[in-house]
Each structure stands twice: as structure tokens, then as C-alpha cells.
Amino acid sequence: MKTFERDLIRRLGASAAAPRPDGGIVLGIGDDAALFAPRRGYETILTCDWFLEGTHFLLEKHPPDAVGWKCLARAVSDIAAMGGEPRFFLLSLALLETHTGRWLDAFLTGLRRAAQKFRCPLAGGDTTRQRGISINVTVAGEVRTGRAVLRSGARPGDILYVSGRLGEAEWGLRELRGKSRRDKNAAALKKHLCPEPRLVLGRWLSGSRMAAAMMDLSDGLSTDLPRLCAASGVGTRIEAAEIPTVEVGSRRGVKNLDPLDLALNLALDGGDDYELLFAVRPDKARRMPQVFHGIPLTAIGVITRERSLTLVRRDGGEEPLRARGWDPFRK
């Protein structure tokens, strides 16, 4: 093991996985690869996510502990979106030599906190040096065989739900960038910096068979919802008035937009919310709670047979839903 890797592991301390005789991680850090004993009756979920300086975070704006938290939270959110539970993660870290001291310490503090919170210990990885900071996180999780909730399960007539409030993380990012100093919103800033993957909700929606299709919102509703519809071979009709939005204050906002319009734009096109988007059969929707463990669950529209994507405006008019969310290769 390289000196730097050994040092990193020492610093990660309690968040590194110890081999467990009861299954789970058989072998953690220090060999050629991690060894994992899958539980009988479960399928393994695997996902990996970039977190790149300059693309996903800004060195001069994002505190390193938030970078540590968020790189794991993003990947864990994909596990939540399948209805699974995370088991462990691999960390690939490419660092500037100038950032192996204090920056790395704070990064690891945030990462360790996230690993403890999500019960997802470190089990291996790869470290190297580079001209910038690049992070890639692989998370392995588990779900009972046959219970994973896919994007492809939506049917015409299903009710479409979202958890939480949309656009909050994007509003938080604008606060961080200093573009919206007038109306401070600590919750939005926290949501941008330290998102909480909806693990408990995802597991409940899967375990209770309430959700027929599900995904997490990482690139904005207007970009992610078409993906769910495409996977299911359906369309949708959502109501602007029903979408739970962020509180942007009462004064006229960015680009002189009406606050309601600004909030709607943030909800449709803002990324990084890590809320769950899910479709529920109409008979089950009657039993859907309005709040689950403190998280609001809101019906925002229906799944349609016609494959078009329609947004019903507050004034009752209709328009096609246009994907304006985050896509690194579009802008």
C-alpha cells in the first residue's frame, strides 16, 4: 500500500470497514480489492458517481467537509432511488499535492460523518495525484430480490409524487455564489452543501410496494422526469400549482422574475435536490401519507398513455415540459 494511501486510511479511522464474520464486508482496505459476502435473498446494487472540482464543486466556494459529505451522499442517493440500503463504498481520490494537508483533513471529516450517517463504511479505493481534484465514489448496496424499484415501472393512470421541496439546492447554490444575498435561506444552503439521501423513504416505498417506478432527482425535474417516462414508455401531465417549491422571499427575484415564477423555474430546472420522484398506482395513492418521517410527499401529476410531457401552468394553460436541467454536455 502506498504511504499516502496508508495515511489516508489511518485518517479515515472509524469510517473504514472492519471485516465482519457475519457476512457483509469480508475484507476491506489493504488488499487488491474488497471482498463482500452477499446476503441470501438480496440483490446487489452498484453505482458510481463523479464529483469533480470545477464541474461539480468549486474549490473557492465549497467547504471541504461539504465536499466530503456530498460526494458520498450523491452516490448513496442512487441506492435510495432503487429502494435499497447502502453497505459500503470505494473512494477514488485524485488530489493536488497542495491539498493533502488541511483541505484533506476537513474533506475526510465530512466524508466520515456521511459514512456514519448512511451506515456505509469505506472498503477500499484508489488514490493518486493530479493537477486538479477529482473524486469518484462507488457505492454497493443491497435490496431484497425482486424488490428494486426501477424507472421502468410506471403505467398510465399512475399518480406522480415527489418528496421534499424542489429547487432548494439550486437556491442554496445561488446563495453560496453570492447571487441572492438579500433573502438568506439556511435550509437551502444546507440542502446544497449537505443533501440527505432519502434512504428510509426509499426503503419504505420499495418494501411496502407503494412505488411502481422511482428515481432520484439529481439533474432537475424537467430533465429527470423525461428519463422516467422514457424508461416506462409513457408520458406525463404535471401541474405547476402542485409542485412543492422553495421559499424565495417576497421581493422580485433574479432577472426581475415574479417570485412564484422564479420558484417554479428552480423546482423544474434546479439540480442536486436528491429528492425521490415516484409513480404510484391510483388505488395505492389513496393510502399515501402527506408526510413521511417529516418529509412532505406531494402528488404533482399523472402518468399518461400519450408519450408527451405536459406542464399545466398556474393559469390553466398548457405547454410542453422542456428539459432545462443540468446536463454537462448541453450547455
Place this chain on the structure above:
Amino acid sequence: MKTFERDLIRRLGASAAAPRPDGGIVLGIGDDAALFAPRRGYETILTCDWFLEGTHFLLEKHPPDAVGWKCLARAVSDIAAMGGEPRFFLLSLALLETHTGRWLDAFLTGLRRAAQKFRCPLAGGDTTRQRGISINVTVAGEVRTGRAVLRSGARPGDILYVSGRLGEAEWGLRELRGKSRRDKNAAALKKHLCPEPRLVLGRWLSGSRMAAAMMDLSDGLSTDLPRLCAASGVGTRIEAAEIPTVEVGSRRGVKNLDPLDLALNLALDGGDDYELLFAVRPDKARRMPQVFHGIPLTAIGVITRERSLTLVRRDGGEEPLRARGWDPFRK
């Protein structure tokens, strides 16, 4: 799914994994994560590896199809080193927009070829854009429960073996960089550009219980051997005269070194060989073939109780083995 991702998947074509009803990959590309049904009686192996422009490859020197092959081969080699077999991989690709055309086509051709060769289809990943080219590959593999060969299994008296010839890839890199034009060595160049992980050998060493400890040589014998010894809590004594080296020609080589010394330096300190280093109990060593499926297997020394690492020179003198292999944070 993002436009670019969809396009990427289309281009990867046959190397993407189709869901299989017989277990294996239940769900490949296109959902929040990959779903994998582990086989009963097997443990899951997980490994991830960086392949970064400027650190691991040079845009102006390395052909893109070799970059595609090698990024997967490196990670698959970790599976070989545990005695396992690869099942599928996740690709994290961060690209310059200027390289989404011809460069990407050739990259994917090499990657597809490697995926077919190693029977390791693509099952998901993450794509984004960046100022440089960054690649991270996660490979999931399997090994029969309890049969993974770890670094920690070596005992005093074990015989230490290596597969193939060491230093060949480093020699190939020098050829590529134009530092050794005089004596062309196509095999060395091929080994640097398109290494072949020792999958069949690794599985045999694990399945036959011949190897008590094993790892792959990625950073050079002088750097990797101390890792195996540290994990096993032992020392070693290796013979310079026994180490299988690369043919560097008869003329005096780089820095006016004697060809034999140059070859030994390459073997000790050259990286990227992806050969296997393994320890065998003395009674089993008697049954070790000299060649396995065309790959030479060579005893280079013994494992000792004393924790020191000793190199016996050709003249019979002894010196400590010094780690001079590849370590991104040392130079």
C-alpha cells in the same frame, strides 16, 4: 439518461450487458444503478482504478484504443490477483468536449475489445465533461466463498513466484516516449499499451489452492513485494539472478548502464506489468509447472521470518530491497 450517455451506450453496443434471467446482471445501463444477482457460494469482489490523463497516460503518446483497453485491464487485474473472475464493470468518464468524436470512438473500440476478451460487459457508469480526460473503472467479480487469495497468507519458508517477465511494460513505455529507439521490442510496447491480466492463471492458483498469498504487480516488484510482506507479517530474500527480465538488447543502455543491470532495474522498479506475484508452500512448489498456458512461472526467492527485505545480487553480495517503483505521491 443524458443525451451523451445514451449516445455512449449506443456506441458501446455489444459490450453493454443485457439483463440475464440466469442471474448475473439483472439490470444494466439506464436506471439509477446496476442490479446484480450474486451466485450462491460465491463472494463478490469489488475494485476501482483511476486512469488519468497526465498521470497514467499521455494524450499525445497513447493511442485512444490502448487507453480504452488498458483502463479496464488494470482494474480486471485486481480481480485476477484475488483468483476471481470479472462479471461486469462501471465506467466513469469525464471528457473534454473536443474529444467526444474520433478520440472517443477509438477509445470505445479498445474498451469494447477488452470487455469481450475479459468477458466483463459494461453495466453502468457516469459521464460528464471536464477540462481534462479522467477515467475511473469499477469492476465487480466473483470468487468461490473462502477461495480468494489474499496478500496476507504468506508464511516463512514459502517460495515466491512471479509470472511472465518483469520490467517489460516499463521498457515499452520508454520505447513509446522515444527514449530507446535503438532496440525495438514490439512485445514490450504491446505489454505497456495492452496488458493482459492473468485471469486464467489467477483462477488456477486459487482453485487448486497452490497460492497461499497473491497480488498483481502494478507499481513494480520493489514497491509491491513489501506490501505483500507487510500484509503477511513476514520478510523476503530474493535472488537478482532468478528474476525474469526483459530483453533490452546487447548494447549499453540508458545512462550507460550494463544491459543486465538495466534489465534488473526495470524488473525491480518498472510499473504496469500486471503479472502475478504469489507465495507457495514448499511442498506444493514441487508441483508448480515452469510454464502455465504459455506464461513462464519463476521462483525468485523465499519468504523469511525476519521482516527484512533482502536482494541477493548476482555477485552473491546482499543489499536491502529499496522501493523505487511507481508512487504518485513520492516523486
